[in-house]
Amino acid sequence: MTCSAAGCDRKAYCRGLCDPHYRQALRNNELARVVRTVAPCAVDGCDKPSRRRGWCETHARRWYEHGHVEDTRRPPTFGETALEVFEKQVDRTETCWQWTGNVTGRYGRLSFKGADTQAHRWSYEHFVGPIPDGLEIDHTCENTRCVNPGHLEPVTGRENVRRYHERKRARA
Template identity: 40%
Template sequence: MPRPKGSVYDGVACSIDGCPRPARKRGWCLRHYKAWERNGDPVAINDFFLRTPSQRFWGMVAPADANECWLWMGTKTVAGYGMFRRTTAHRFAYEDMIAPIPENLTLDHLCRTRGCVNPYHLDPCPREENARRARAAAAAV
């Protein structure tokens, strides 16, 4: 979308050395202005896409002790399960830290916290066993 005529920066290039983009705010182009908004530095490199999927994943988990729930801070389903890269976050965590999940098994949250991605709180089991445990936990409440 073109800038309105009469802008303070009409025809002025971004003030960051080597950047040919037009200045929009604070004398910077929008790319450098947004970097300044995010990081406090207009030339800070956004390394999000340079990190591995595992690094990006664990950056979205609330820090906690090994025996506590590790809560997912990213996108969640309506039911409260975390989502990451087109799979549930707890599945990604388990496969990243423990092992691949056999096709005929699901992961049961032993802690009963749907947003938990602590792989030591997850138990691979058949779907029927997972459902039985869920009913037993609901009846105990």
């Protein structure tokens, strides 16, 4: 975005003005009269006003949650099995199986025919077996978006918290 001062082609710094024009307006107490022009979102085809990093709130949120601004929603899953839906949203590397689908908080979410569950829990139950009552899934690789059943272990809540703090101390 360029400076909104007449004849200036410098990059805008604050309130639509470049640094010299902003400082001048600040000295002359003219900031109340400055009208800020907001550029549209930098993503092609999006005309919403930019907020963060030159993107609108929607695209900035996608960047924060998924690492890219593309729309991650997929058409309804007609005729697909839960495993096929799962596999389409997993990027398998040599170590972790990185979840690329929807994310809530720090954990991947798998939606299938109206049911919504955490992706790592679904992975463990599908590839290993049922999670015993009263136990949580611990990511032994410390990657909360990992759905590799070899990196998932059912533990008590107390043990999960203890391991978390132990790893945190080890990193420090």
